[in-house]
Amino acid sequence: MRSMLVVDNLRDPAFKASGKLPSRGAAGHTPQYLLEEYGYQVTLLDRDEQTAKYIDGADAVILHVPLNEVKTWGTKLLKRKRVPIMWWCSSTTASLSAAFCEDDAPVDGILTPSMSAQELHWALQFGSKQCMERQQWYNERKQLESRLEERKWIDMAKGILCKIKNISEAEAYEFLRKQAMNERKRMVDVATSIVKVYQILQDQK
Incomplete structure (x- = not known):
């Protein structure tokens, strides 16, 4: 450094x-x-x-x-x-x-x-370590936020499926899982599509 x-x-x-x-x-x-x-x-x-x-x-x-x-x-x-x-x-x-x-x-x-030169050197070294830890914390927080956002879409889609198909939450989750496998997509992407289509249909009523 x-x-x-x-x-x-x-x-x-x-x-x-x-x-x-x-x-x-x-x-x-x-x-x-x-x-x-x-x-x-x-x-x-x-x-x-x-x-x-x-x-x-x-x-x-x-x-x-x-x-x-x-x-x-x-x-x-x-x-x-x-x-x-x-x-x-x-x-x-x-x-x-x-x-x-x-x-x-x-x-x-x-x-x-x-x-002194030595004190400044060590302060910079510890600062570099702190920077790496802060970056790791930032990455972990972003991952957590992303998982929470995904969970939100999946829960919303499950609620819609339960309502329109008259099925349980477990059955709605299994439907999403199978649909994601069939379409080779992530569950959250399937869930997001379901929620957005449902919202469009509701707006058109």
């Missing part, structure tokens, strides 16, 4: 205009300065228009923004690529974020200007 994409919209306007990194004396331990000093390759951006251009080459994203902006940036970045997102907690971001400490911010870890 060597290539860092740093989102920093808190830089001094003079440095923004010049495009140069400030010296340690001039601006303290800014994320871009410290990361480069520790041997990381840094790409700096402060506008979301640049995201698509640089996100693919990044191993991690460092957000030097107030906490209330983290979710917006995180959402934009994660649409492009799933990478560890770290929040740079400087004195500036901390003071600007006091009112937002309860917000749900999609970050995998926190970095601070006082970290």
